[in-house]
Every structure is written in structure tokens, then in C-alpha cells.
Amino acid sequence: MLALVPGFMQGTADSVQSALSENATIILLSIYVLMLAIFLGFELIGKVPATLHTPLMSGTNAIHGIVVLGAMIILGSIHGSAAIDNVLKVLAFIAVVLGSANVFGGFVVTDRMLEMFKRKPASGKAGGK
Amino acid sequence: MDWILDNRALLINIAYLGSAVCFIIGLKLLGSPATARKGNQIAAAGMAIAVIATLFMPGMANIILILIALAIGAVIAVFPARTVKMTAMPQMVAIFNGMGGATAALISLVEFEHKAGIGRGEIISIVLGLIIGSISFSGSMVAFGKLQELISGRAISYPSQQQINIILGIAVVALAAIVVLLTQTSLTLFLIVLLFIVALVLGVLIVLPIGGADMPVVIAVLNSMTGVAAALTGFVLNNQALIIAGILVGASGAFLTLLMAKAMNRSVTNVLFGAWGAAAVAGGGAAGETPELPMREITPDDAAVPLAYAEKVIIVPGYGLAVAQAQHAVRELAETLQARGVNVRYAIHPVAGRMPGHMNVLLAEANVPYDDLYEMEQINDDFANTDVAIVVGANDVTNPAARDDPASPIYGMPILNVDQAKTIYVLKRGRGAGFAGIENMLFHDAKTSMLFGDAKDSLSKLNVAVREA
Numbered sequence: 001m002l003a004l005v006p007g008f009m010q011g012t013a014d015s016v017q018s019a020l021s022e023n024a025t026i027i028l029l030s031i032y033v034l035m036l037a038i039f040l041g042f043e044l045i046g047k048v049p050a051t052l053h054t055p056l057m058s059g060t061n062a063i064h065g066i067v068v069l070g071a072m073i074i075l076g077s078i079h080g081s082a083a084i085d086n087v088l089k090v091l092a093f094i095a096v097v098l099g100s101a102n103v104f105g106g107f108v109v110t111d112r113m114l115e116m117f118k119r120k121p122a123s124g125k126a127g128g129k
Numbered sequence: 130m131d132w133i134l135d136n137r138a139l140l141i142n143i144a145y146l147g148s149a150v151c152f153i154i155g156l157k158l159l160g161s162p163a164t165a166r167k168g169n170q171i172a173a174a175g176m177a178i179a180v181i182a183t184l185f186m187p188g189m190a191n192i193i194l195i196l197i198a199l200a201i202g203a204v205i206a207v208f209p210a211r212t213v214k215m216t217a218m219p220q221m222v223a224i225f226n227g228m229g230g231a232t233a234a235l236i237s238l239v240e241f242e243h244k245a246g247i248g249r250g251e252i253i254s255i256v257l258g259l260i261i262g263s264i265s266f267s268g269s270m271v272a273f274g275k276l277q278e279l280i281s282g283r284a285i286s287y288p289s290q291q292q293i294n295i296i297l298g299i300a301v302v303a304l305a306a307i308v309v310l311l312t313q314t315s316l317t318l319f320l321i322v323l324l325f326i327v328a329l330v331l332g333v334l335i336v337l338p339i340g341g342a343d344m345p346v347v348i349a350v351l352n353s354m355t356g357v358a359a360a361l362t363g364f365v366l367n368n369q370a371l372i373i374a375g376i377l378v379g380a381s382g383a384f385l386t387l388l389m390a391k392a393m394n395r396s397v398t399n400v401l402f403g404a405w406g407a408a409a410v411a412g413g414g415a416a417g418e419t420p421e422l423p424m425r426e427i428t429p430d431d432a433a434v435p436l437a438y439a440e441k442v443i444i445v446p447g448y449g450l451a452v453a454q455a456q457h458a459v460r461e462l463a464e465t466l467q468a469r470g471v472n473v474r475y476a477i478h479p480v481a482g483r484m485p486g487h488m489n490v491l492l493a494e495a496n497v498p499y500d501d502l503y504e505m506e507q508i509n510d511d512f513a514n515t516d517v518a519i520v521v522g523a524n525d526v527t528n529p530a531a532r533d534d535p536a537s538p539i540y541g542m543p544i545l546n547v548d549q550a551k552t553i554y555v556l557k558r559g560r561g562a563g564f565a566g567i568e569n570m571l572f573h574d575a576k577t578s579m580l581f582g583d584a585k586d587s588l589s590k591l592n593v594a595v596r597e598a
Contacts, residue, residue: 034376038376038380040380045385053484055159057385060378070236070371071232074239089194106225107173
């Protein structure tokens with residue numbers, strides 16, 4: 001599904017053969033990862049009490065902030081300083097800002113929710129953070 | 130030292146592996162109340178590892194810019210996240226989710242415009258990431274607007290709604306197909322921007338017609354979508370950390386969506402594609418035509434005596450409690466009653482409030498003992514031998530029509546059997562129908578008395594009156 005086309009178009013018959021099988025291996029591995037991650041995602045959530053649904057949604061919300069890595073890599077890959085490069089740099093910069101906000105905000109909000117769960121019922125003293 | 134430099138890419142990938150393990154363990158621990166906080170912290174640690182490792186990627190330019198951007202994001206997010214009221218949590222989640230979606234969309238856009246000679250496989254990932262990310266962003270912003278009540282929480286409909294959505298949907302598919310077929314040309318460099326804009330509009334129009342009561346499910350769907358968008362950018366950038374974390378969120382988010390929809394006894398497609406909105410509007414219209422049904426009003430002083438001498442009381446909190454910030458007031462009333470020897474419990478409907486677990490979070494904030502909170506299945510049979518049920522700003526989750534009236538739009542949704550209690554007090558802001566716009570026969574029941582007004586105010590008055598009783 002991914003880089004199916006690149007390696008395919010370049011090189012002689014021999015290298016086409018090896019590029020094909022190498023590509024196929026990479027794709028197959030990626031599909032393995034994809035499949036296992038899907039099952040894992042389902043499995044991990046399976047037995048969660050309703051009480052934790054909101055914090056869990058918030059927690060997974062923070063984890064997809066991982067997309068900030070993509071934004072960092074993109075911003076890090078723009079070298080030129082032509083007008084178009086500057087426009088793209090600004091867009092990538094905004095992407096890093098938003099991704100970073102997703103990460104920090106997501107984890108902090110989740111932590112605040114869970115902080116409240118942690119308090120033991122019996123020792124519910126005021127101000128006991 | 131040389132070895133480290135030579136094998137930087139390998140080391141970064143090992144770091145990514147470590148952070149993936151952190152996310153998996155974190156998610157696992159998030160599944161149980163005792164370990165949830167630690168789980169979140171472990172996931173955060175995984176994120177820190179991944180971000181730091183990425184900074185050391187070979188050939189990274191603009192490092193200073195990246196650090197500045199990261200810092201700005203942290204500052205604009207941490208302050209509101211720390212200070213926002215617990216009632217506004219669902220909105221916060223919506224907004225942070227939207228930011229993630231926007232990030233994925235921007236990455237796709239910039240990558241397409243910037244990187245020369247992208248293969249068709251990558252373009253498919255780019256286009257999908259762009260569409261899903263954009264819809265997730267604009268949809269989340271509308272969800273935020275609805276929850277914050279900047280936009281009406283009611284299902285909004287306008288003429289030819291379905292046709293417009295279908296046309297936009299077709300436009301998205303067509304633009305995507307053209308971009309994929311033509312790959313990078315001066316035309317597609319423009320068309321992809323158009324695709325970005327159309328997808329944004331589509332996101333707005335998809336969420337706009339969905340009633341506010343369904344926002345939890347919508348946010349869960351959008352959350353899952355952002356995960357998938359993140360994974361797609363991972364395919365484009367060939368970054369395993371993005372793929373694994375994104376898919377984990379996509380899959381767990383999808384499962385969470387199913388759990389939430391199940392709690393409301395509705396299918397996800399039913400939530401997303403309008404049947405509910407249409408039915409609710411129809412129900413509201415019908416209710417408007419029927420003559421005003423009687424409601425019995427009561428003062429706090431009148432309500433105090435039966436409460437003070439009750440043996441068993443069940444409190445049913447709903448979104449009204451959250452709006453009025455009444456979680457402390459309700460805890461104080463419960464404590465006063467408990468001091469008099471009354472058995473006080475809380476019945477939590479799985480979708481009370483605007484997110485599953487919303488009420489648990491709020492009541493936990495007010496130091497309500499965890500053991501006093503009961504889930505619907507645990508407590509539903511006890512209403513029959515309960516002296517007083519106090520409904521604080523809950524509506525649809527107590528509506529007996531869901532159990533008894535097959536014509537009702539919420540028929541089949543599991544409800545709390547509040548109507549079986551011996552006496553029912555309903556604390557409510559005004560006489561209007563609930564968030565979903567459906568008449569609640571519980572309010573007209575002979576055993577029910579209504580206490581109109583701000584929930585916090587009513588609860589404190591009740592508390593004073595009970596002390597004096």
C-alpha cells in the first residue's frame with residue numbers, strides 16, 4: 001500500500017526483481033504491525049469500566065498527539081528559503097504548535113481527571129491533593 | 130561516540146520502540162481506576178522519549194524553530210488544561226483532538242507541496258490523511274462549539290441538508306481520485322488545497338446536524354479518526370512510532386465508540402447520520418401541539434422533611450449538575466443526610482452528562498466517596514425500595530418512555546428506573562424539554578415534584594432546610 005510504486009519504476013530487470021521482493025517484505029511487515037496494533041487497540045480497551053471512559057478517551061487523545069513527530073520531521077525537512085518554502089515553513093510551524101498543544105494539553109487534562117480518582121474515599125480530607 | 134553518530138537512525142528507531150511499549154503499557158494501566166494515573170504518566174513518558182529522539186534525527190533543519198513551536202504549543206495548552214473547570218472537560222478533549230487532526234492535515238498538505246517525486250502509494254496515504262485530519266479538525270471545532278454552547282446544542286437542520294452533504298462527499302472523493310491519478314502536477318498542487326478546504330467544510334456539515342446529547346460519541350469517533358490520520362502520516366514519513374501509536378488510538382477509539390453507542394442502545398451510524406435528529410425534532414413538534422401537561426412544583430422547605438426522615442435516598446446526577454457546578458452542593462446535602470443516618474447513594478447512568486464517566490469525574494472532584502457511586506446495573510433494582518430519588522439536572526436518562534413507549538425516539542435506551550421510587554424530586558433549570566428535545570413523562574408523574582431553579586442554589590437551600598427539619 002505504501003511505497004509500492006517508487007522502487008518499481010527504477011533500475012534494470014534484476015534490480016526490479018530484488019526491489020520488488022524487498023518492497024513486498026517491507027509492506028508485509030508494515031501490515032503485520034498494522035494488524036497487531038489494531039487487535040491490541042481493541043484488546044486493551046475491552047474490559048474498561050464505564051467510569052474510565054472519559055479519562056481513557058482523553059488519554060488516547062493525548063497519545064495521537066504523536067502526530068507532532070510528523071510535523072517536526074516535516075519542518076525539519078524544509079531547507080530552502082524561496083517564497084514557497086517560507087509559506088510551507090509557516091504551515092509546518094503551525095502544525096508543530098498544534099501537535100505540541102495536543103500532546104501537552106491531552107496529557108495534562110487526563111492527569112487532572114485521574115488525580116481526582118486517586119483520592120481514597122475514606123480519607124477525603126479537604127485540600128488533600 | 131562515533132558509533133552513536135553512525136547509528137543514529139537505528140538508535141532513534143529503538144527509542145521509538147521504547148515509546149511504543151510505553152503507550153501500550155500506559156493504555157493497559159489506564160483501564161483500571163487504581164493504576165490509571167500512572168498509565169497516563171507512562172504514556173506521557175513514551176511521548177517525551179519519541180519527541181526527544183526525533184530532535185536528533187539526521188539532517189534535521191530548523192531545530193530552533195521546532196523547539197520554539199513545541200514551546201508555544203506547550204504554553205497555549207497547559208494553562209487552559211490546568212485551569213479549565215471540570216465541567217468543561219469534554220470541550221477540552223474536543224479542542225485538543227481537533228488540533229491533532231489539524232496537525233495531520235497540515236503535514237499531508239506540506240508534504241505534498243514540498244517533497245518532489247512522491248510515489249502513488251504515498252500519495253494515497255497523503256490524501257487520506259489530509260481528508261481524515263481535516264474532517265476531524267473542523268468536526269471537533271463544531272463539537273467544541275456545541276458543548277460550549279456557542280452553537281445551539283439542538284440538531285441543526287437546513288434545506289437540502291442531505292443533498293449538500295452527498296455532493297460535498299462526492300467532491301472529496303473526486304478530488305482525491307484526481308490527485309492520486311495525476312500525482313504531483315501544477316494542477317494537483319492546487320487541487321489538493323481545494324480538497325483540504327472541501328474536507329473542512331464537510332467536517333462542519335457532518336457534525337452540525339448532530340444533537341448535542343450525542344457529542345460524546347462524535348468526539349469518540351473523531352478521536353479515533355485523528356489516530357488513523359496520524360498513522361497515515363506515519364506511512365508517508367515511514368515512521369513506525371506514528372504508525373503504531375496512531376493505529377492504537379484508531380482501534381481503541383473505534384472500540385470506545387462502540388461501547389458508548391451501546392450504552393445508549395444506538396448504532397453508531399444512527400448517531401452520525403441524522404435519524405436521531407430528525408426523530409427528536411418530530412417528537413418536539415408533537416409535544417408542542419399537545420396541551421401543557423401538569424407538573425407539581427415544590428419548595429425546598431416542603432421537600433426537606435421527607436428527605437430528612439427517609440431511610441434510603443438515591444441521587445441521580447445529570448448534565449444540569451455539571452452546568453450549575455453543583456457537585457460540591459450535592460455532596461454537602463448528601464453528607465447532611467448521611468449524618469442523620471440516611472442511606473445516600475448516587476446512581477450513575479453510563480451516558481449521564483456529556484461524556485461517559487463525566488459524572489464520576491465531577492463527583493470525584495467534590496470528594497464524593499467512590500464507594501457511594503453506583504452504576505446503572507448495580508442500582509436499578511433498588512429504586513423500587515427507595516424513599517426519595519433526587520434527580521439533579523438529568524432528563525433523558527430517566528425518561529420512562531425509553532422503556533415503555535415504542536414510538537419514542539429514545540425507545541430502547543437503557544434508563545435509570547427513577548419512576549419506581551416512592552417519591553421523586555426533580556431539580557431542573559426550567560420547564561423546557563431536555564437536551565434532546567423529548568418530553569419526559571417522569572416530570573408529570575403523580576409521585577414527582579419539581580424544584581425549579583439553578584441546581585446549586587436549590588441544593589444549598591435543600592441542605593439548609595434539611596438541617597432545620
